[in-house]
Amino acid sequence: DGGITQSPKYLFRKEGQNVTLSCEQNLNHDAMYWYRQDPGQGLRLIYYSQIVNDFQKGDIAEGYSVSREKKESFPLTVTSAQKNPTAFYLCASNVGAGSTDTQYFGPGTRLTVL
């Protein structure tokens, strides 16, 4: 899991509530990513950021929002508009935008909507 931390490890939310997942890295990486993992579906990209103060939607951005105010931090907010938010959320980073760069992952946050 390297120098990427995610908190909390487990998160419970009531329907209709927004919740923010934390992701911090001390690897001095420029690019950061958020994925959602559901059983049997692999990893799906939610949002990514290649540089501070800039981010782009991934494949399943609806119902999520992000910010990138600092290089080391890329928080993800799961809003009440996300219809099925229960999942395992993974944050990742790589050093830059090169195609050969290895992507490293945090330990994940498991979100359960009650």
Place this chain on the structure above:
Amino acid sequence: AQSVAQPEDQVNVAEGNPLTVKCTYSVSGNPYLFWYVQYPNRGLQFLLKYITGDNLVKGSYGFEAEFNKSQTSFHLKKPSALVSDSALYFCAVRGPTGGGNKLTFGTGTQLKVEL
């Protein structure tokens, strides 16, 4: 668009036997290929990657992978499986260009190594 297929949801192997986890890909241009492993309720750990050069890539924990351009495959292998290798394995691909340095992942293969 780039894509990855892992045709087997689960692979069962006896400890000490060789193992293979299959992966095929589709991408425009030269592919950059990655293998990751995931243990329960953990993040993904990087095993190895193919960028260019030798088609046989060696990685962590005794794993290796063979790149085959004509078959568009990148199968993960290990000569002698251990019970501790039991985990979920993901293959991923990235093309030489494309926004955001995005990786595309397969759906994963559950490896079970039994005594």
